[in-house]
Amino acid sequence: MDRRLSILIVDDCEDDAVLEAAALTRSGLKVDCQRVEDERSFLQALQRLPDVVLCDHALPSFSGKRALQLLNERGSDIPLIVVSGTLDTADAIGLMRAGARDVVPKQGLALLAPMIQRELAGTETRRAQQRDAAALRQLQRAVESTDDCVATVNRSGVLLYANPAWTARFGTAVDGRKPEDGCAGFPPAVYRAVIASQFERCTDGESVRFEFCHAEIAGHTMNCVMTPILDSGRRTTGVAIVARDVSERRRAEQRLEVLATADPLTGLPNRHTFRNALERALETGRAGGVQAAVLLIDLDKFKEINDSLGHAAGDEALVALAQRMRVALGTDALLARLGGDEFAVLIEGAGVRAMATAAAASIAAALHEPIVCVGRPYHLSASIGIAIAPNDADNAAEMMRKADLAMYAAKRGGSGAERYSPKLSRHLEQRLQLVHDLRAALAQGQFHLRFQPLVDLARGETVGAEALLRWQHPELGDVAPARFIPVAEESGLIVPIGAWVLDAACRQAREWRDQGQPAFTMSVNVAAVQLHQRDFVAVVRAALDAHGLPGTALELEITEGALVENDRTTLETLGALRALGVKIAVDDFGTGWSSLSYLSRLPIDRLKVDRSFISGLPKDPKSAAITRAVLTMAQGLGLETVAEGIEHADQLEFLRAAGCQVGQGFLFSRPLDPAAFAAQLVRRAAA
Ligand code: C2E
Ligand code: MG
Ligand code: MG
Numbered sequence: 001m002d003r004r005l006s007i008l009i010v011d012d013c014e015d016d017a018v019l020e021a022a023a024l025t026r027s028g029l030k031v032d033c034q035r036v037e038d039e040r041s042f043l044q045a046l047q048r049l050p051d052v053v054l055c056d057h058a059l060p061s062f063s064g065k066r067a068l069q070l071l072n073e074r075g076s077d078i079p080l081i082v083v084s085g086t087l088d089t090a091d092a093i094g095l096m097r098a099g100a101r102d103v104v105p106k107q108g109l110a111l112l113a114p115m116i117q118r119e120l121a122g123t124e125t126r127r128a129q130q131r132d133a134a135a136l137r138q139l140q141r142a143v144e145s146t147d148d149c150v151a152t153v154n155r156s157g158v159l160l161y162a163n164p165a166w167t168a169r170f171g172t173a174v175d176g177r178k179p180e181d182g183c184a185g186f187p188p189a190v191y192r193a194v195i196a197s198q199f200e201r202c203t204d205g206e207s208v209r210f211e212f213c214h215a216e217i218a219g220h221t222m223n224c225v226m227t228p229i230l231d232s233g234r235r236t237t238g239v240a241i242v243a244r245d246v247s248e249r250r251r252a253e254q255r256l257e258v259l260a261t262a263d264p265l266t267g268l269p270n271r272h273t274f275r276n277a278l279e280r281a282l283e284t285g286r287a288g289g290v291q292a293a294v295l296l297i298d299l300d301k302f303k304e305i306n307d308s309l310g311h312a313a314g315d316e317a318l319v320a321l322a323q324r325m326r327v328a329l330g331t332d333a334l335l336a337r338l339g340g341d342e343f344a345v346l347i348e349g350a351g352v353r354a355m356a357t358a359a360a361a362s363i364a365a366a367l368h369e370p371i372v373c374v375g376r377p378y379h380l381s382a383s384i385g386i387a388i389a390p391n392d393a394d395n396a397a398e399m400m401r402k403a404d405l406a407m408y409a410a411k412r413g414g415s416g417a418e419r420y421s422p423k424l425s426r427h428l429e430q431r432l433q434l435v436h437d438l439r440a441a442l443a444q445g446q447f448h449l450r451f452q453p454l455v456d457l458a459r460g461e462t463v464g465a466e467a468l469l470r471w472q473h474p475e476l477g478d479v480a481p482a483r484f485i486p487v488a489e490e491s492g493l494i495v496p497i498g499a500w501v502l503d504a505a506c507r508q509a510r511e512w513r514d515q516g517q518p519a520f521t522m523s524v525n526v527a528a529v530q531l532h533q534r535d536f537v538a539v540v541r542a543a544l545d546a547h548g549l550p551g552t553a554l555e556l557e558i559t560e561g562a563l564v565e566n567d568r569t570t571l572e573t574l575g576a577l578r579a580l581g582v583k584i585a586v587d588d589f590g591t592g593w594s595s596l597s598y599l600s601r602l603p604i605d606r607l608k609v610d611r612s613f614i615s616g617l618p619k620d621p622k623s624a625a626i627t628r629a630v631l632t633m634a635q636g637l638g639l640e641t642v643a644e645g646i647e648h649a650d651q652l653e654f655l656r657a658a659g660c661q662v663g664q665g666f667l668f669s670r671p672l673d674p675a676a677f678a679a680q681l682v683r684r685a686a687a
Contacts, residue, residue: 004030005116008050010067011083012037012059020054020083020109027113038062043070046078052116053080057087057095068098077126079119083112149222149243151185152229155203155236159185169217169245184241190214195224202226202239211246221247263337265315266322274336274344278396281348282389293356295345296385296403297325297363298411302341305373305380308568313373320371321380328366333359344403353388360384360417383411387420412486435491437473438484442497446472449504450671453680454523454642454664457656462684464521464555466664467505468671469497489527498530502543506554508674510547517681523555525587528562532569537576544580551581557608559587564598571602578603585642590630599637607634609660611645618654631658 007024009017017035024031034050036042038061053071057064064082071080082095085106092103101119104111143150149166153159158181159174167173172185183191184199191199194212201208205228213221222243229238261273269277281292299321306314322337329335332355334346345363347355363382370377385407393399402420405428410418418424441447447469454464471479488494502524509522530536544551556577563570563586574584585606586599590613599607609630616623627643634641643655646665655663669680 002030004032005052005120006048006050007031007033007116008042008045008053009033009035010037010042010053010055010059010062010064011035012056016056016083016085016106019106020112023109024113024116027110029113029116039066039070042067046070046074046076050078051120053078054083054112055080055100057082057084057091064095064100065098068095068100072099077123079116079123081112081115081119083109147245149241149245151241152238153184153241154238157182157184157191157199160238166243169220169222169243184239187216189216198224198226199239202228203236205230205236213247219247220245221250263339266319266337268322268326268343269334269336271336271338271344274334274338274346275396275400277334277336277346278399281346282394282396282399285348285389286394290349291352291391292389292399293345293347293352293359294387294389294399294403295347295356295359295363295417296338296387296400296407297343297345297382298384298407299341299367300381300383300411302380305378309374317371317373317378317380321367324366324369325363328362329359344400356386356388356419357417360386364416381416383407383415384417385410385420386417392420431487434484434487435493438471438488438491438493438497441471441473442493442500446474447497447500447504448472448673449501449508450673451508451677452664452671453669453677453684454521454662455668455684457643457652457660457663460684460687462518462520462681463662464523465509465677466523466557466671467501467508467525469501469525485527489529492529494527494529495533498527499539499543501525502540503546506543506547506549509549509553511674512678513549513553515678517678518685519553521555521583522553523557523585525557526562528559531558531562531573536573537580540577540582541580544582551577552583555583555585555606557585557587560589560591560598563602563604574603588644590626596633599633599639604639606640606642606662608642608644608664611665614643614645614651614655614665615647617651624654627655627660628658631660635659 005024007021009020011017011020014035017033021031021033024033034045034048036045037059042062053067055064055067064080064084068080071078079101080099082092082100082103083106084103087103087105095103102115104115143163146163147165149163149169151159151162151166159172162170162173162185166185170186170190172183172187184195186195190212193214194210198208198210207225207227209223209225211221211223213219223246224241224243227240228236229240231237261269263270278292278294284290285292302314302317305317318337318341322335322343325343326335329345332347332349336344336346338344345359347359349355363384367380367382370379372378385403385405387393387399387403387406389399392402402425405424406418406420408428409424410416449467450470451465451467453462454466455461456463469481469485471481471484473479485494488497505522505524513519530539533539540554540556544554577584583605584603585608586604587608588610589607590610607630609627613623613627613630617627618624631641640662641660642662642664643651643660644664646652646655646663646667648667651665652663652667669677672680
């Protein structure tokens, strides 16, 4: 033994202690000896945990028996060897019974060293065993309290151990062994269905991991690991099984999967899923030369439902529409919701071109029936863009972009459905260029106004001027309003441009008044986007104030569509304008799609009957009938009427006879620059 041993010698005789130490050193042990001779110093010395106690059996104030008692009381496993000169056999037996490890006569000290070595080895083993037992107890506690199901079985599948979780989940326990035992601790049905083959692999020495789910265990999903238990010869003696309930995790994964692939509102595949399906379709298409079609569907005017009825009603409508389209398309097409009121359809296979056209027609038909929202029927339609691979594009992003372009064209053209063509791309590029140029136009002063007189039909005098916007493009020259106004509206640029028009028109009105011209009304066209701006009334007031004009000097021309949109805010805005004295005219009357009820609801002063009715006068009986009806209705409602686009004297005659008060058109004058307009005023006054 290499290590220095610490020896506690209990003896009242110093010489004996020295002899004992010497005997040990002689035998080759390295020792540190300490001698005590009473109980107090013995207990103190014990605290230093000596390796061995050598104890005389009888001392004046202490004894070997007492020392053993003290060691036992403290649960100490330090070996005590009695070293005594005078000890009879009975005493020796008594001491051995009390726990002494051995007894050595003082005359036989040579025995002491081997005895100590034996004892120390024994103590070491005992301590290791104790450690093992403690670890085992801890392991057992852990296995018993875990939620994982743990069992061991022998190679025949007989259950040897099952923790409480196992028993609770599988209903099998070691004591409640059933006649069918041999099922590795599983219910027989489960064993036969899913465990048997895995168990066989495991008894062949392989670790196996698998997942299973069975009605017998209430459909729980278990993740199971089976590990062979090997003996020293590496033969499989049994199998350790750990099964964990992963049902909750799998359910959560499934929920996430659904969330990631489906639109939560309609349950349709979402944009991501659609995109993946499209990519797969294009891939197989490339391999097999098969075509694929994408239909991009955007609901028209859906925003109106959302804005007027709220998002809950909007959602309800979307769910109903999605369902209708689903049914209409059948199972051959993949319908997805891309977001908002945008849907997409994917069609694959031979003859997709015809199938795409048919699908577009089915969707239009499905939307034909009005949808009932909060008890009111709404007529909805959709604009559909179609792109076909590989003709139009060969990758998913391009397919979507081209279908989008086609959809955009369908929306603008009001055609319902449109197939992509390269022409559309060019058209869009031109539009983008136009938006860019319009932005610059405002900054660079490329806009100016022309004024067209409004003439009192009975008296022939000019009673107003309509301000009409003109754009002098540096390269394109004069760009017609019909070309750039819609672009300005869509891009929102009409808001700053419209504010400029209001200001410029008011400035001109001020100038004419300052020149002493009669105080007629200035009419300014207002786009829907402008009217629905929160600060629109303030913009109007600012233009009037800037040029010191009363509200009565101004009339705003608003199209029917803009008036019926967003009913409540429109009513408020018109009310505020009316309070300023500003007049409201309905422009292009008769071309809108709405009911006429807004005429009695909104504060309106004039109707401008659209040129399309006037141009048929007086010969076309339908135009004549409509014009008469409009004039009669306007009279009934107390509204003044203006006829737009009077070009011929017989039109004027008809309108005058039918009671139309005011007219406008090339017959009187084309739109003029301010100087020409003023000259015209003078001429007309003189006539
Ligand atoms: P609108 O408000 O209906 O304006 C009347 C249009 O009819 C003007 O076309 C005018 O030149 C044209 N017109 C007038 N009399 C006759 C006629 O006898 N025969 C024919 N064939 N046409 C006649 P313009 O100036 O090209 O304006 C077209 C449209 O552009 C306007 O229709 C209006 O909707 C819009 N617009 C013009 N200026 C503005 C503006 O400042 N703001 C907004 N938002 N829109 C404007
Ligand atoms: Mg107008
Ligand atoms: Mg008009």
